[in-house]
Amino acid sequence: xxxxxxxxxxxxxxxxxxxxxxxxxxxxxLIYLGPEKTLGDSYRIFFFHTxxxxxxxxxxxxxxxxxxxxxxxxxxESDIYAVSTAKVSLVFVTIALIMGSIWAKFAWGEYWNWDxxxxxxxxxxxxxxxxFALRSAIDxxxxxxxxxxxxxxxxxxxxxxxxLSTRIWASLxxxxxxxTGMNLEPRMVxxxxxxxxxxxxxxxxxxxxxxxxKKIEYQLMEVVE
Amino acid sequence: MLRHxxxxxxxxxxxxxxxxxxxxxxxxxxLITSMMFSISVPFQSIQGTAPGLLxxxxxxxxxxxxxxxxxxxxxLGTLDGLKSAPVSPSDILLGKVIYNLxxxxxxxxxxxxxxxxxxxxxxxxxxxxxxxxxxxxAGFVVVSSSLSTLVLRxxxxxxxxxxxxxxxxxxxxxxxxxxxxxxxxxxxxxDVKNEFILLVSFIIIMLIVSLLTFEYALED
Amino acid sequence: MKAIEISNLVKRYGNFTALRDVSLxxxxxxxxxxxxxxxxxxxxxxxxxxxQAKPTGGEVKVFGVSSNEFTEEIKRxxxxxxxxxxxxxxxxxxxxxxxYGRLYGVEGIEDVAEDMLRxxxxxxxxxxxxxxxxxxxxxxxxxxRALIHSxxxxxxxxxxxxxxxxxxxxxxxxxxxxxxxxxTVLFTTHNLEEVSEFCSYVAILHRGxxxxxxxxxxxxxxxxxxxxxxxxxxx
Numbered sequence: 001x002x003x004x005x006x007x008x009x010x011x012x013x014x015x016x017x018x019x020x021x022x023x024x025x026x027x028x029x030l031i032y033l034g035p036e037k038t039l040g041d042s043y044r045i046f047f048f049h050t051x052x053x054x055x056x057x058x059x060x061x062x063x064x065x066x067x068x069x070x071x072x073x074x075x076x077e078s079d080i081y082a083v084s085t086a087k088v089s090l091v092f093v094t095i096a097l098i099m100g101s102i103w104a105k106f107a108w109g110e111y112w113n114w115d116x117x118x119x120x121x122x123x124x125x126x127x128x129x130x131x132f133a134l135r136s137a138i139d140x141x142x143x144x145x146x147x148x149x150x151x152x153x154x155x156x157x158x159x160x161x162x163x164l165s166t167r168i169w170a171s172l173x174x175x176x177x178x179x180t181g182m183n184l185e186p187r188m189v190x191x192x193x194x195x196x197x198x199x200x201x202x203x204x205x206x207x208x209x210x211x212x213x214k215k216i217e218y219q220l221m222e223v224v225e
Numbered sequence: 226m227l228r229h230x231x232x233x234x235x236x237x238x239x240x241x242x243x244x245x246x247x248x249x250x251x252x253x254x255x256l257i258t259s260m261m262f263s264i265s266v267p268f269q270s271i272q273g274t275a276p277g278l279l280x281x282x283x284x285x286x287x288x289x290x291x292x293x294x295x296x297x298x299x300x301l302g303t304l305d306g307l308k309s310a311p312v313s314p315s316d317i318l319l320g321k322v323i324y325n326l327x328x329x330x331x332x333x334x335x336x337x338x339x340x341x342x343x344x345x346x347x348x349x350x351x352x353x354x355x356x357x358x359x360x361x362x363a364g365f366v367v368v369s370s371s372l373s374t375l376v377l378r379x380x381x382x383x384x385x386x387x388x389x390x391x392x393x394x395x396x397x398x399x400x401x402x403x404x405x406x407x408x409x410x411x412x413x414x415x416d417v418k419n420e421f422i423l424l425v426s427f428i429i430i431m432l433i434v435s436l437l438t439f440e441y442a443l444e445d
Numbered sequence: 446m447k448a449i450e451i452s453n454l455v456k457r458y459g460n461f462t463a464l465r466d467v468s469l470x471x472x473x474x475x476x477x478x479x480x481x482x483x484x485x486x487x488x489x490x491x492x493x494x495x496x497q498a499k500p501t502g503g504e505v506k507v508f509g510v511s512s513n514e515f516t517e518e519i520k521r522x523x524x525x526x527x528x529x530x531x532x533x534x535x536x537x538x539x540x541x542x543x544x545y546g547r548l549y550g551v552e553g554i555e556d557v558a559e560d561m562l563r564x565x566x567x568x569x570x571x572x573x574x575x576x577x578x579x580x581x582x583x584x585x586x587x588x589x590r591a592l593i594h595s596x597x598x599x600x601x602x603x604x605x606x607x608x609x610x611x612x613x614x615x616x617x618x619x620x621x622x623x624x625x626x627x628x629t630v631l632f633t634t635h636n637l638e639e640v641s642e643f644c645s646y647v648a649i650l651h652r653g654x655x656x657x658x659x660x661x662x663x664x665x666x667x668x669x670x671x672x673x674x675x676x677x678x679x680x
Contacts, residue, residue, distance in 0.1 A: 071438070071441050074501070119399075123395045124392075126391070126392035127389075127392040127393060130388045130389040130392055131389075133385060133388050133389070134375065134376070134379065134385060134388075134389055137376070137379035137380045137381060137382070137385050138378055138379045138380075139380075140458060141458065141461075142458050146442075146444065147375040147376075147378070147379070147442075149441075150375055150438045150441055150442055151372070151375055151389060153434055153438055154368070154371075154393050154431070154434055154438075155392070155393055157393065157396075157427075157430060157431070158392065158393070158395070158396075161396060168423075221460055222460055228547070229548060232544060232547050232548060233548075236533070236536070236540075236544050239536065239540065240533060240535050240536060243535050243536070244535050301533065301534065302530075302531065303531055303532070303533060305497060305525075305527070305531060306531035306532075306545070307548075308496075309495045309496065309497055309520065309523070310520065310545065310548040310549060311517035311518070311520040311521045311548065311549060311550070313517065444498065
């Protein structure tokens, strides 16, 4: 209980700091930075679109980790967090997809271009939508947790694929992070990198809140039994 | 153990050839979808769309047929017999994969000529086209054989199966189509080098994941 | 060494506890009946002992080997006959026996299978698909399948359900011949009369708990059973 209290405090701190940082970076992206030479003002969505996409990919990695942990330990907690990470990441990837297609309309002229990365991320979206479909179709707790954990391991293949898609196939998406550094102006990096951390912090607090809620629900069910 | 894998695959083939329950359905289904495509696609654009359509036929058929390998054992209750026998889970899986691969080869030998005839297609490099389809199907078989066990205890599993399989095998779908297009246009092996690298690495990764997780998939 | 040692076994399916704190020891050569109504956890117990399911807590040892490190070697020493006959209906009797025999690594499987079919009186139908068999013949073939690798521990999971008088008699003969050969027999049933007919020991399973174990004989089984169940519900 003592540890639980402590984590609760830390998570509260993370969530508040995350939101404040996001607001600050939002100000940086929308007001502080000037218009870009070729893209004009439309490039500003980059500071929301890309961090959401990056965090969702990291988030699904969390789902993989908790799924593998479930298969090894068979504990309720791992299953709960596998679901929470998948849920929050799915929200972020949906946001990234919507923002991306809006930006694509302005930058490339069409909402949807079947660009390799667009396609790969859409497939990723279908994988995790399938994950929840699979879970909703199995009633027995163990079978549901086990099947979906195994599926999460299979489905994770699409995550590195979404990341590497611009390198494997010719893509409209630019490669921003190189081994030699970032393909961005220094002023933009100052907004972009903190924004990733802000979204990551929001992700962590959402996962924690959702997981905690599910744990309480589970305990309540056990009491009722 | 190789002996167990062989026994299981042979047993399944013997069962299938005796009843032909899966094979006949798969064939009929393939023919009817080919006919539907032939009706709905205008003649002028067929040469360009044929690779995608041919591959779609295999996808539909495989989706219905491959999961039968495990469903049949569950329906008969014989999966418990395999599970209580001194056979490792990976042997059971590999036995099913090999059985499904044989089914695929039979289907290819029948469907591809029919498809070519039906659409009056010109195939530049027929052996290469076969090789691409077979490799693509191998990836499909590996993934669908193991994923089909995940929906065994789910409601409306026939609906759920394509929902969870299609996104996972997407890399196979897109790569096979592009390889097939190359082969139909008369390309040689070197032209589809990248496709093969991608397909083979996908198969290897998926085989490893399948073998690592299958023990859990069979448990209860 | 014991044939089966179960200590503090727990099996949970999510929130549902199928077995709680079950402990039982079975000596080699003994015949035990697991008695309990439907839903008492009999089949779950059998599935764990035979390596088809894993325990949530506690330990199960079969011939001294823990079920967590259950090897193919141990599975080879167990034979299962369940109400589901585990046969492929579209294969012939012969093909079924050969298939399972090979999986179990039986040496000289062709001779063994022929012997088995002869003993069961099925040799004349060896090449007919199982689909064409009567219920009693399927039962006989299922017995042959379960014993093809001459297991040291034979598990019978509600084997009498749906059997006619004749097939029941065959089953009883088989169990007594197993006992004569010094095999360990585990038998699940919800029928009180079958306990004394087939076994010398009985364990009462009720709602996932093992209420008591005893030798067959002495106090009528019915009284014993009712007393235990009543005790369990008042505590």
